[in-house]
Amino acid sequence: MGVTRRPGGGHSVASIPRIWRKGWRGPAAAVVLSVAIMGCSSAGRGDQPKVSIPGVRIVDHTYVVPQPLELGRPGDLIAASDNGSDPLIDDAERWTLLYHSSNLAGRDIPVSGALFVPRGVPPAGGWPVISWGHGTTGIADRCAPSQTPNLFYNEYAQEVRAFVHAGYAVAATDYPGLGTPGVHTYLIGVDEGNAMADIVTAARHLDPRLSTTWFAVGHSQGGQAALFATRAATRDPALHLGGSVAIAPASGLNLILPAVLSGNDPADLSYSMYALIGLSAADPSVVLSQLLGPAGQARLPLITERECLTETDAAFKGVVPADILRIAPNQLEALNAMLGADDNPDNAPVNGPVLVIQGAADQDVPAAITGALVQHLRAQGSDVTEQLYPDLDHDGVLGPSACDLLTWLSRHGGPPLGSCQPQPTDLS
16 A cells, blocks of 8 residues: 555664664764865865864754754755764764755755765775665654664664675765754655755765765665655766665555555554655645544654654554544545655656565565556656565565665666675564
8 A cells, every 4th residue: 555664673763772882973972073074076166175064963863953054055064973983884984964955845954864985995986875765764853864873773774784885885864854853754755855866965075985976775765765866866967876776665655544544553553644744744734733633633742753663653552543533535635636746756757777676575565556656657768677576575675685786786887796695684
């Protein structure tokens, strides 16, 4: 039904401290750092004088953004902090950064994220960049992956580690409103796609050793975001999008509310709430108080301010959809249309070649939904390859597909792939 659920293999921020490790100074510890950087030495602006960029600051899980925020171009840096060598991510140099992007309304907004740069001498032309789009973590600021050492889920640390080991720098956006002031515009495709494209520009401002070649890669919510990112690739004319990989991408999102209202799954209720919150954050005509029942209203502060996906799912156990959502038939029709228009990644052709990776046993983004997405994109003239993995589910497809993913990238401008052994997904 197009829902992007995080199954039991994932874990919440509450379980993260056991893997904090020596060597990484998280963003909360980097409040006094600043970095002197070139304006953009590899994009034709290297003759500009060095400018001082303030260090990232964070208060109660929200990154501090200057008020008022001075207008900037997409990808301009707002703040950056060097977190040192990251042993969890192949000893990459890790940065936390804030940068300018723009939303569906065209408004300049701040977005947070993390950057991982391989150690050693970059290849001729610089380190190619993968812009990583994460799957659903939550709506509250504390669910921002850049604030956790493993990018919120161990399987995501595993994936990014494989990218860095293969010779890519990885720029991992949090998406608008997740970790930064304002409400996360969950599943609003233009917002996510812009954020994925603009963080590449920001990363190259920060490190001139990065290549102009980049790739959009994401899982679940991030798979949907990666498809939207192909349409944002022209925002920086200095960059070249080599290709994109969408792993179990969220789609068919105009079907999510009817499916939830006819079922009784706590995870489905979480996603329906997230989708409505994201829509309301992007469109003021969507008023949550007119769509939520008493149980939904009571849980709204928990979702938007305090807890992440696992805790949200737990809060909906034993609650029927009618107590969460109070949506009249005419409202349902209008909301379905909005979700289809703003969230579905196949509303227009994608730019450049795309690989879609899908587990045949996925119950969260079913293979049939993804198959329909692929067919629709191809019918619009898009260059889409689909690779199906039997017996693998939504998260389980990540590890076993990593070598195939890297091989595909190498055929589209990425570095040659050496020996690569597929691994089971780390669901610990």
